Amino acid sequence: MEKTVRKTGDFGIGLMIHSVHMTDDVPELNRFYEEVFGGLVYMGVDEPNFLPVEDRWAGLVQISDLCIETMAPKMPADPTKPVGKFYTKFGRHLHSVGYKVDDLPGLGNHLIEQGVYIGAPGGGKLAKVDPATIYFYPSPRDTAGLMVELCAVDMPDDPRQLGTWSSQVKIWELGHxxxxxxxxxxxxxxxxxxxxxxxxxxxxxxxxxxxxxxxxxxxxxxxxxxxxxxxxxxxxxxxxxxxxxxxxxxxxxxxxxxxxxxxxxxxxxxxxxxxxxxxxxxxxxxxxxxxxxxxxxxxxxxxxxxxxxxxx
CATH class of the missing domain: 3.10.180.10 (2,3-Dihydroxybiphenyl 1,2-Dioxygenase, domain 1)
Structure with a gap:
């Protein structure tokens, strides 16, 4: 059966969809996770995924109940874009975590009321979160330093949301x-x-x-x-x-x-x-x-x- 998700808060903060690991070569980092952690690459298997709005390459790797998004800016890194800006400052480094939220507009507007700056996809500020918003980032200045993506949608093909998960997760504990x-x-x-x-x-x-x-x-x-x-x-x-x-x-x-x-x-x-x-x-x-x-x-x-x- 699929993973049981334990949610918190009034707005249904649920599955941690991924933790982002910033690098400069996504296929190289994917191989590291496969060879050392027994990671299952389920996005970007043959080549990384490219997202133009963020000007970045990425993959998704499952390790037990943790999903790692391996990410790299399109090179040369553009420091005017959020991903490129992070890489030029921090280099290879853990970047963020992300959560699926049942009521994303409700949480976003709650955070705005709390004085939290909400970053729009690709950069800029959101004064209000409407139902069309798919994801956003609260400013780390207002979250004690944590970059956190809050998202309204699931990751496609997430192994934790498949009926085979309760069997597959045993591989990391008993077979690695x-x-x-x-x-x-x-x-x-x-x-x-x-x-x-x-x-x-x-x-x-x-x-x-x-x-x-x-x-x-x-x-x-x-x-x-x-x-x-x-x-x-x-x-x-x-x-x-x-x-x-x-x-x-x-x-x-x-x-x-x-x-x-x-x-x-x-x-x-x-x-x-x-x-x-x-x-x-x-x-x-x-x-x-x-x-x-x-x-x-x-x-x-x-x-x-x-x-x-x-x-x-």
Whole structure:
């Protein structure tokens, strides 16, 4: 059967349709995800998809219950276009997350009432979101740094929405050396955890799940339930930690992705075979070196999250 989607808020924020990974060569990044993560490319299989309004190439890759949109600007990158502007500033880097929303105009106008700047597709500001709007981006200045696409439509051929999903998802857990059970959470690095949490609870109607301190990563955090995934807001406690250096360089911004897995030794052995260097910030977490993962920090954990709505 298809994936059960757990929605949040009055406007039905639901499936996290994808997390965007910005690069300069979409086929190369697709191959990396296929060869290292066992990724299933289901858009851009033979050649990347080109979207003129955004002047970009892209593919869609499924890894367990996480969809990665691999994206690159048409080269040479045009810094006057949103995708080209991001690439010229950040290079290879995690870019954003996206959500399917039942009532997109309702959510958009709610955010505008909250003082959130809403970006139109291809650039510009929306003063009002009407029923014809297919997707938009709230300004990261008003979302504690997270670039988030809010969308009215599904991704075509999304494997999670097919009747075969409950069987297919087992492949990553039981048939691949990374032993991925599911997406644990997406991490957003922030300078002020209290202020960032308030934005998500008040404006996005996110639900607090758990807070604490990660001694290995050297940050304090709040985990929120937002749509069909968990978002970890993380404030560095040490400026010389990986997250501390990221926040010092980029400010509030998407940082990393963590998978929940069955076997950390298998994760380490497999990544070593694929020439991806790893470390253990603490005994229950394996961290992949972002220099070997196209600029995207990936983590693998066996930790349970208290009050996790996806384990209930």
């Amino acid at each position: 050396p990374l032993t991925i059970r599911r997406l644990a959470y997406v991490t957003l690095g922030v300078r002020d955890l209290t202020a960032a949490t308030k934005i998500y609870v008040d404006a996005m109607q996110a639900v607090p799940v758990h807070e604490g301190i990660d001694d290995g990563g050297r940050f304090s955090y709040q985990i929120l339930h937002l749509g069909d995934c968990l978002l970890q807001l993380a404030q560095p406690l040490d400026g010389d930690s990986p997250l501390g250096r990221h926040v010092a360089k980029w400010g509030n911004m998407i940082y990393g992705i963590t998978f929940k897995v069955r076997d950390l030794d298998s994760v380490e052995n497999w990544l070593a075979k694929k020439e991806v260097r790893t470390s253990r910030p603490r005994p229950t977490v394996v961290a992949a070196d972002p220099e070997d993962t196209f600029g995207a920090p990936y983590f693998f954990t066996i930790d349970d999250i208290p009050n996790d709505p996806f384990e209930a």
